[in-house]
Amino acid sequence: MSVSLSARNIVKRYGGVVALSDGNLDVHSGEVVALIGANGSGKSTMSKVINGVVVLDGGQLLLDDKPVRFSSPQAARKMGIATVFQELSLVSKMTVADNIWLTREPLKSSGMIDRKLMWEKTEALLDLFSGTFKADLKPATLVSALHPDEKQIVEILKAISLNPRILILDEATASLDSRQVERLFELVKRWKAEGKAIVFVSHRMEEIFRIADRYSVLRNGKTVGQGDIKDITEKDLIQLMTEKEKVFQFTKAASGEDTSGLDHPIYLEVENLTTETLRGISLKVRQGELLGIGGLQGQGQRDLLLALFGDIPYEGKIRIKGEVVRFKHPRQAMRKKLALVPGDRAKEGLLYIRSILDNFLLPSWQNYGFPLKMKLAKRDALTISERLSLVMAGLMAPVSSLSGGNAQKVVIGKWLLRDPDCYLLDDPTKGVDVNTKAEFYGLLTELSQQGKSILFYSSDDDELIGLCDRVIVLHDGKIRAELQGASLTKENLIAASMGVSNGGEA
Amino acid sequence: MKRFSWDEMMNRYPAFFAIILLVVALIINFILQPNMFARDTLNSNMRVFLPMILLAAGQAIVILGGGIDISVGGIVSIVNTILATQVGLNGSPEKMWTFVLVSLGAGILAGAINGFFIAFLRLQPIITTYATSFLYVGFALFILPNPGGGIPAEIANVYRNTTPLGLPLAFYVIAVVLLIWMYIRSTRFGNYLYAVGGNAEAAYETAVPVTWVLFSTYVVSGFMAALAGIAITMLSGSGNAEIGVPMTLTSITAVVIGGTALSGGIGGVAGPVVGAITLGIIQNIISFSRIDTWWETFVKASIIVVALAAPGVINLLRRKKV
């Protein structure tokens, strides 16, 4: 089953905004093409064009060299094109099996769904990822009861159950842990060998170089480079994506001289913190320290940050500057000068339809009196947006008009306005383009030099190693290892993440 | 971590709470009215409940699909006025049959109008069906400005007094409705309904024909409202353009008491049917308990609020324990 798909000079506008002005992509049987680009470069739009979710404004799609026009996702699916969506397309109140087979349920002669057969077929699909998720994930489990990584797996299985000729993986690895990514890549190799064509959309360079055969780089809606992966270096790819040459170097807190200010006073002390997923965490963070939190997805990192911020109930003791605190609501934590950048900016960090101003000021309105001093508020918001070099049409523009990286700047900016002592960051660079990432690294370094304490969870191991003085690795709700200095290596980090016990106390 | 949550339980047995409520109501009613299971009493109760049962079943389909239909009462009114004016007190059974079909057609058409605005023009269901409810009640008033007219007593009596095998006619109608629902539930359309109500965007991306599914829920609701209109006309024997108006909100209450969430995608039709019966029995209890007439509305409304609040209270207590 040989197949080829070409997208030629694709144009797509949303209202007045041009998302794609000249998008190009070629993919053939038995190869993986990486679709690369910074946020807002048009990657997601490109995959939506291929799978028929959006209507093109210009250009041509050729399937097996014949022009095609998809009137709906259904039409694209009939042609053998399946997509693993970045924003999951699952119905949470339905079971795993119902979700995977939706619209293709096996039927009995009576027209009724053959659920037994459907469950068997689901079991067979789940076997592809067996061992990488918890055992109680069954075909009849409700999707609402799944963890994010498990949902992503279901999403992948849903796409592959179509037995597509062309498979689009749109940021499919973003919420998977390394074991699951490993399994996915094995499967991708198998699918490649079966003659499937695969489009791989990702921010992670390392993954692109591992799995892709060819690349296609988008920049500002234009395809600026295509070719074989083996002919290009990581640096060149980044350069293609970022226009101006901007090779970012991770800047370790005090660039070698002052390692984490060991003599600074302890800011935060956690003793035996226990929640639904945490099983007794103890740690200390000094003022001006940038403490990394590592580990596989969903090992309690999120709970740790949320508990510290007073969003979820916990047992154990938390001390701030020696004083025992017990927050029952985030606003109490905010009063003690804590700030949280949550893991899902769309669902937890932003008010999408409200203005940038409203988003910046949301935690701070109390400080502006009654009636609110709007001039002052605007001036303060403008100062922050300049400090973050936020690209926007104006403070009154809705956040929904911003690209991913810029939207994330708003999430961080709203806390800068309050000047907290301690930042809790839940994977803040997830789905953010390299330029913005580099800016964030600079900002974090700056903040820690100002004496702010930072707890920084990242799903990107390189980031932790490059940026942090000390990294704790969580596994199954416990601290598996504490890495610093010479022991802070990628090997140790990965080993500890997987629960292999060799990363000891340093 | 065990994943058999309350959510999942409510997902599998959405009518669970409604049935408990029904049993409690039945027991109280039985104490107050010991002959309630006698053939005649049972029949006279069930024939009163049936219109609301039909209405609630249709409303449940719309709500499952993530919408709401405020216009069902208006459709009941239209059907009632059509029958009362066109068949007349001296009409023949043939005429009745003809206008029953016309009524069903009117119900489907009214539902299709709702569906067109909501599914195809993407308007918000509450406000759209609120607007059409004005259209429909207005139209019913246009047909029959003042209460009057009706259908022949003989035809009404067929509805009132038919008890095959000694069981009320309503039982057979309920059985047919539930059987059809059980079949639909296990077809693809049933799955589509839950998918659209649960997450319309995801359903669309998965190639579920969302627009048509939404549209069809309103058509079904219009059809069921027409059936309810026919039933209530046979029950009352007379015409009144305002007859359906108070039924709309009751139908929604029945659906919610029946464990079908207004947010869509959770629940079923059996629960709302049970809910509608329960509401009827509560009314019975109140009339039999000989409370002061002035207090009736208050007591009834309070019972309904308590019934609506009960699952929430259980949830709250459950969460406190964990």
Place this chain on the structure above:
Amino acid sequence: MRKFSISPPVAAILLAIVLFLLSGFLPNGFGNDINVAIAQATNIVRLAVFLGVIAAGQTLVIISGFEGIDLSAGAVVTLAAILTYVTVKGEDDKVLLALLISLAVGALIGFINGLGITFLKISPFVMTLGMSGVVTGLIIIINHGNVSGKVAPIMTRLIARPLSPDIPIPNAIIIWIIFGFLMWLLLERSTFGKHLFAIGVNRVTAKLSGVNVTATNLAVYSLAGALAGFGGFLLVGNTGVVFINLGQPFLFPSIAAVAVGGTLLSGGKGSYWGTMAGAIVLTLITSLLTTMQMPDSVRRMVLGATLLVMISIYGRQRGFRQ
């Protein structure tokens, strides 16, 4: 597209002006007598005040999102009117007390709504619907067929009469303008308003940004109840009599006014200016139809059709396919 987009409040006002000018050509319209025209316009705005004030609380709960709606508003209006009526008994010095009672009772009912919605997770539609029944029950108990009371002369003077013989603007309109300004302060220039919009868009974000979602939600329903109480107080000052169904006819128009005024029915976006414009449009249409001596049936159908047209213009939700 962008060039021609006008904000919904402006669109509503333009519609009102066009309709009003057209109405001048009616047989019993104002013709070309400018004084009559002004008098008629003033009268329509004066009538719109009551709907406008009752719709203020509705605006707040709809902005608060999560299917926020207050179906108990109509019953609360009646209850407050009756309480005012029996408290004042024609004495000027009891007016302030009556106002406080109206506000407090409204707030209490709203608070109970809020409790059910926030803690028991009952959907606002169902909770306030149930509460509407309970309050109606209370009204029947208090009313007991009829009530004895009287509004005070000062209320009639403050609400129904013009400011002074020279300035023919009724006091009600002045009150409304001040009220509108206060609503603007509340929504756009207070922390509470900002938090209200925030919980209307995204409650997780709001909580993680330090907003006390529970308290804000409780406050908004209490406030909505109090505003409905205020509406009842004003209304009885205008009508001078009370009856069981006084407030109910204002319920659905209050929701329609919010929708016509462009407030997003899904929450998080909107304004009270829009609601004021919406109230004027709806009142204008109703009174035009009355002037034209249209039967009730036509009035309802036209009202329904107007609402459908208005929401078709700017009430559409985002399509699935972009």
